[in-house]
Amino acid sequence: MNWSDYSPRRYSRHALSVAILLAVIVAASWLCEVNLSDLIKGFSKGLSMLGFFFPPDWSAFSEMLQPALVTIVICLVATPIGATVSILFGLAGARNIAPPWLRLSSRSLIAVERGLPEIVILLLLVAAFGLGPFAGMMALAIGSIGMLGKLVADAIEEIDARVLDSVAAVGATRWQVIRHAVLPEILPSLVANSIFRFEVNIRASVLLGAIGAGGIGYELNAAINQLEYSRATVAALISLLLVFLSERGADYLRAKILTSRSLA
Amino acid sequence: MLDVRNLTKRLPDGHALLNDISFRVDKGEFVAVLGASGAGKSLTMRAIVGLTSVTHGEVVFTGETGKVYRTTSIGGKELRRARRNIGVIFQGCNLVKRLTVLDNVMIGRLGRIHPLRSWLYGFTDREAAEAMVALDRVGLADFAARLTGSLSGGEMQRVAIARAIYQRPLFYLADEPIASLDPKNAESIMRLLQPLARESPILGTFHQPEMVMRYCTRVLAIKKGKIIYDGSPRLSSGQLAEIYGDEIGLAATAAAEPSLVGS
Numbered sequence: 001m002n003w004s005d006y007s008p009r010r011y012s013r014h015a016l017s018v019a020i021l022l023a024v025i026v027a028a029s030w031l032c033e034v035n036l037s038d039l040i041k042g043f044s045k046g047l048s049m050l051g052f053f054f055p056p057d058w059s060a061f062s063e064m065l066q067p068a069l070v071t072i073v074i075c076l077v078a079t080p081i082g083a084t085v086s087i088l089f090g091l092a093g094a095r096n097i098a099p100p101w102l103r104l105s106s107r108s109l110i111a112v113e114r115g116l117p118e119i120v121i122l123l124l125l126v127a128a129f130g131l132g133p134f135a136g137m138m139a140l141a142i143g144s145i146g147m148l149g150k151l152v153a154d155a156i157e158e159i160d161a162r163v164l165d166s167v168a169a170v171g172a173t174r175w176q177v178i179r180h181a182v183l184p185e186i187l188p189s190l191v192a193n194s195i196f197r198f199e200v201n202i203r204a205s206v207l208l209g210a211i212g213a214g215g216i217g218y219e220l221n222a223a224i225n226q227l228e229y230s231r232a233t234v235a236a237l238i239s240l241l242l243v244f245l246s247e248r249g250a251d252y253l254r255a256k257i258l259t260s261r262s263l264a
Numbered sequence: 265m266l267d268v269r270n271l272t273k274r275l276p277d278g279h280a281l282l283n284d285i286s287f288r289v290d291k292g293e294f295v296a297v298l299g300a301s302g303a304g305k306s307l308t309m310r311a312i313v314g315l316t317s318v319t320h321g322e323v324v325f326t327g328e329t330g331k332v333y334r335t336t337s338i339g340g341k342e343l344r345r346a347r348r349n350i351g352v353i354f355q356g357c358n359l360v361k362r363l364t365v366l367d368n369v370m371i372g373r374l375g376r377i378h379p380l381r382s383w384l385y386g387f388t389d390r391e392a393a394e395a396m397v398a399l400d401r402v403g404l405a406d407f408a409a410r411l412t413g414s415l416s417g418g419e420m421q422r423v424a425i426a427r428a429i430y431q432r433p434l435f436y437l438a439d440e441p442i443a444s445l446d447p448k449n450a451e452s453i454m455r456l457l458q459p460l461a462r463e464s465p466i467l468g469t470f471h472q473p474e475m476v477m478r479y480c481t482r483v484l485a486i487k488k489g490k491i492i493y494d495g496s497p498r499l500s501s502g503q504l505a506e507i508y509g510d511e512i513g514l515a516a517t518a519a520a521e522p523s524l525v526g527s
Contacts, residue, residue: 171348171375
């Protein structure tokens with residue numbers, strides 16, 4: 001290290017890397033058939049299409065309320081189910097609670113759930129349950145376990161072993177230790193994380209709705225397929241409102257819970 | 265009351281962590297275990313509650329129903345039965361921080377109530393009232409509804425004592441109850457423990473010979489896993505040097521030994 005490391009000339013050393021990067025980009029766009037004139041044409045076409053979306057067809061608003069409610073209900077059911085099951089996965093996945101074989105299998109299962117996008121989970125579930133809100137709810141619940149289960153397991157592993165020993169030393173059973181030491185320590189953060197997950201689920205359920213899980217996403221997709229663009233605008237605005245409101249509400253609740261005294 | 269016989273714990277390579285430790289603790293006694301860090305004080309305590317296994321020897325005491333417990337050779341349900349007779353006073357920092365003070369005190373009774381009941385229902389009002397009596401005894405009745413994590417070190421240590429009192433044990437094991445406290449707090453904890461020991465004997469590990477001299481009835485000194493002294497708490501500076509090696513004062517106060525439930 002000397003002063004020349006900080007001189008402006010140091011950028012020139014990266015010239016080769018930049019040249020390679022540019023070459024890769026050009027090659028990739030050629031492979032993907034990126035066409036600049038198509039982009040410009042499509043853009044102007046899209047602009048003229050925009051006129052179809054406005055003004056929104058507000059008469060559709062009242063019909064959209066029920067699908068919007070379905071979206072909320074799907075998430076209201078899916079998130080707590082996911083959170084509850086994630087406690088079991090978390091306990092099984094924590095080094096200080098579960099034996100190594102159980103920890104490994106639970107952690108792997110959680111990782112698979114986390115690795116699969118909700119859409120893939122939904123497509124797999126549709127085979128069993130058919131299209132509709134129930135399959136969507138299940139997909140969101142399973143997706144939630146992927147995230148919450150890992151957070152719970154990590155939170156449990158962070159509990160000081162001496163705290164658990166001190167409860168076991170009065171003659172408590174393993175399950176009593178879980179009930180009176182582990183759960184009180186992890187529940188506040190689990191609830192806070194679940195509220196965040198609820199917000200994520202609202203977003204995801206619009207997408208799942210579009211491929212057939214019902215709710216406001218389904219209405220949005222249907223309106224576009226039927227070329228009723230001004231209707232689609234209303235559905236899009238409602239989805240936006242749902243996402244915005246769930247985010248505000250989640251922030252508020254999470255702040256309240258993390259500063260509250262005790263949950264268990 | 266509590267009989268520790270020939271307790272020996274060896275590592276696979278033959279090195280002895282505990283070497284033939286034997287002593288008795290009788291009613292009315294307040295016994296201090298002294299020794300440098302790593303001497304085996306905490307390990308002895310862990311062995312008594314059955315939190316660590318031993319190679320040889322046994323820990324024997326007679327439960328309230330006249331049943332004889334050997335905590336070194338039992339496990340599962342039997343060990344849990346035995347443990348509810350032992351009031352372990354942990355360092356205050358080992359309480360469940362996100363529970364209220366009262367909830368932490370009531371944990372002391374978990375060994376005596378049915379697991380299903382403690383899961384589904386929790387504690388009864390009568391148990392809560394009794395826990396309040398224990399809290400009152402350590403002067404923290406007003407703190408019952410506070411979140412434990414918001415307490416000071418000295419206050420947490422008192423809660424840990426209240427938990428052990430509420431447990432109504434045959435004897436107490438105190439794991440460095442004043443190690444992390446300032447002199448004033450340490451003094452007031454010793455004043456709490458002294459009368460407690462007259463009801464049920466206390467075996468505690470300490471690092472402050474001057475406190476021990478004033479409050480305890482007897483000293484056990486452990487060095488390299490062996491008992492080298494068992495007798496009056498009035499130790500000469502020569503004896504202290506013997507216990508702690510060369511750096512008497514330094515070892516006595518600065519040593520932060522891994523606690524009873526440490527790794």
